[in-house]
Amino acid sequence: IAQPALCSFVFAAVFLAVSSVFFISDLQSTELARLTGFLFGAIVLLTVIAPILTMRLVAEELKLGTLELLMTSPVREGEIILGKFLGAFTILFAMLLLTWFYPLILKLGGGEPDFGPVFSGYIGLLLFGSAFMAVGLMASSVTSNQILSAVVGLGLLLILWLGSAAGGLVQNVEWAKGIVNYVSLTNIYVDFLRGVIDTKAVVYL
Numbered sequence: 001i002a003q004p005a006l007c008s009f010v011f012a013a014v015f016l017a018v019s020s021v022f023f024i025s026d027l028q029s030t031e032l033a034r035l036t037g038f039l040f041g042a043i044v045l046l047t048v049i050a051p052i053l054t055m056r057l058v059a060e061e062l063k064l065g066t067l068e069l070l071m072t073s074p075v076r077e078g079e080i081i082l083g084k085f086l087g088a089f090t091i092l093f094a095m096l097l098l099t100w101f102y103p104l105i106l107k108l109g110g111g112e113p114d115f116g117p118v119f120s121g122y123i124g125l126l127l128f129g130s131a132f133m134a135v136g137l138m139a140s141s142v143t144s145n146q147i148l149s150a151v152v153g154l155g156l157l158l159i160l161w162l163g164s165a166a167g168g169l170v171q172n173v174e175w176a177k178g179i180v181n182y183v184s185l186t187n188i189y190v191d192f193l194r195g196v197i198d199t200k201a202v203v204y205l
Helices: 002-030 036-054 059-064 067-071 077-097 101-108 115-140 146-161 163-169 174-183 185-193 199-204
Strands: none
Touching: 002 036, 002 077, 002 101, 036 077, 036 115, 036 146, 036 185, 059 067, 059 146, 067 077, 077 115, 115 146, 115 185, 146 185, 185 199
């Protein structure tokens, strides 16, 4: 029980440490009271961290043979998966909650950050992180190898990120281009950074 908790603390510490570098670097280079650098860096970190956090959720149960025991408990399959997802989501929420001192630093330091894009950016991080956790959980459920689970999860996320680039390859086919652009995570996240919360993006994520 202690090992997963320790791993979660380590990942949270790494996330906070690296994201603070993005925050400080952007602040020093632009001298603007904004969180764009942190938000861009955080989404990249979550793309890598989410598959690693979720790689053992089901894969370890399969490897140790405890999944059969878990399935005999008086809970349904959906409840088991939902419980594992909510556990990963709690870690995600805690990590993002600890970064709320970034906008407070800007405010207390005499800056005037635009809290509209800040709020939408955090909503985007939460939604994207949740989607990443779901993809990682799915990858963990198809193999008993944790490393393979992380690689599959990361690969799927990279494919979704590269959707906008793939859209250029099918630009002459309107219906295919529309589908590719819709599933592209890049196009969606830019809107969140601009302060736009599109209901279509929320439903998709």
